[in-house]
Amino acid sequence: xxxxxxxxxxxxxxxxTMEPExxxxxxxxxxxxxxxxxxxxxxxxLEDLPAxxxxxxxxxxxxxxRQFDLVIYGCTAAAFLGGPAGNARMVERLCERTHATVVSTxxxxxxxxxxxxxxxxxxxxxxxxxxxDGLRSYLESSGIGVETLNSFFCKTTAELGRITEEQVLELAxxxxxxxxxxLFVACSQLPTLNVVAKLRAQLDIPVWSSIQATAWxxxxxxxxxxxxxxxxx
Numbered sequence: 034x035x036x037x038x039x040x041x042x043x044x045x046x047x048x049x050t051m052e053p054e055x056x057x058x059x060x061x062x063x064x065x066x067x068x069x070x071x072x073x074x075x076x077x078x079l080e081d082l083p084a085x086x087x088x089x090x091x092x093x094x095x096x097x098x099r100q101f102d103l104v105i106y107g108c109t110a111a112a113f114l115g116g117p118a119g120n121a122r123m124v125e126r127l128c129e130r131t132h133a134t135v136v137s138t139x140x141x142x143x144x145x146x147x148x149x150x151x152x153x154x155x156x157x158x159x160x161x162x163x164x165x166d167g168l169r170s171y172l173e174s175s176g177i178g179v180e181t182l183n184s185f186f187c188k189t190t191a192e193l194g195r196i197t198e199e200q201v202l203e204l205a206x207x208x209x210x211x212x213x214x215x216l217f218v219a220c221s222q223l224p225t226l227n228v229v230a231k232l233r234a235q236l237d238i239p240v241w242s243s244i245q246a247t248a249w250x251x252x253x254x255x256x257x258x259x260x261x262x263x264x265x266x
Contacts, residue, residue, distance in 0.1 A: 037061070038260050040103040040251070041096055043068045043089060043127070044221060047190035051107045051221045051244055058226070058248035061262050062103075068092040070108060074190055076161050077110045085111050086123060093130060101133040102258060103251055107221040109243055110160060112139035113167035117174055134254050138221050138243045141250035143175045149239035151215040153178035155208045157201065158219045159185040159193050168219055183208040190222075198224045205232055205240075218242040230266065 040062045044051050046069040056063035070092045072085060089108065104127055106112075112120040120139045127135045146154060154172070156179055158165055169179045183204055187193040201223055209216050215238050218225050225242035232240040252264040 038103065038255060038262060039099070039101045040065050040105065041068060041093070041099075041101045041131070041133070042066070042105045042107060043070065043093060044107040045070050045072045045110075045190070047072070047194060048107065048222050049194065050224050051105075051247075054224070054226045054244045055105065055248055055251070058245065058265050059252055059262055060265065061260070062251075066096065068096060072190075075188065076164065076190075076193075077114060078163060079114050082111060082115055082119065086126070089123065090126065090130060093127070097130070101131055102260065103255055104128075104131050104133045104135045105247055105251055106135055106137040107243075107247060109138045109142075109219060109221055110164045112137060113160075113164055113171050113219075116167065116171060134258065136247065136250045136254050138247045139171065141246040142217060142219070142241070142243060143172070143177065144250055145241045145246035146177050146215060146217065146239070147175075149215060149241075151239055152176065153180045153213075154215040154217045155180045155210065155213040156182045156217050156219060157184070157205050157208050157223075158182065159187045159196060159223055160220070161186055161188065180213055181208055181210060193220075193222050196223060198226075198228050201225060202228050202231065206235075209236060209238070213238060215239040215241070221247065
């Protein structure tokens with residue numbers, strides 16, 4: 034009999050969305066422990082990254098004596114600010130500390146869009162301009178153009194935590210154009226569990242969110258290890 038899959042989610046301490054949505058999308062992973070990274074109450078800035086990286090490693094220390102098959106690094110704003118190279122370094126450090134397969138939300142975003150064969154996307158975020166600029170650069174350096182970008186421009190984590198699925202749906206529909214090749218909803222705190230399927234049906238283009246892409250990437254990584262993990266669309 035195959036043992037249960039053991040996964041760990043690493044997210045900013047304010048994130049209340051990723052764990053329940055990943056559990057809903059990949060039921061075999063539930064219940065999923067969460068390592069919460071200490072961070073400023075305001076949105077992250079480039080100068081926060083060194084301290085945030087150390088806080089990330091500190092957050093996983095309580096789990097150091099546990100063996101995981103998968104670690105999900107869901108700190109997307111930090112990844113966008115640090116760029117692909119910075120995200121890769123953080124993934125490598127998490128691999129070294131946990132001895133597990135690590136998937137990042139930022140990397141999953143690129144892989145999911147590439148899997149659809151698209152070269153550009155309309156993008157929805159909750160971020161302020163510096164992180165939006167980092168996200169744009171992150172996508173474009175990976176060969177994916179940003180067609181349009183709309184944001185909630187949240188100044189604090191409290192503002193971010195109040196955003197509803199209905200608001201995400203409304204902003205997404207205002208962001209896409211008749212020329213849009215795909216749509217991506219960025220940020221692992223934005224609630225999208227019941228939004229992505231509606232948008233896919235209504236828009237008839239590829240639609241992904243940070244959490245959906247991460248669940249898909251995580252399921253692929255576990256399948257490669259021989260774990261039959263379902264992804265609930």
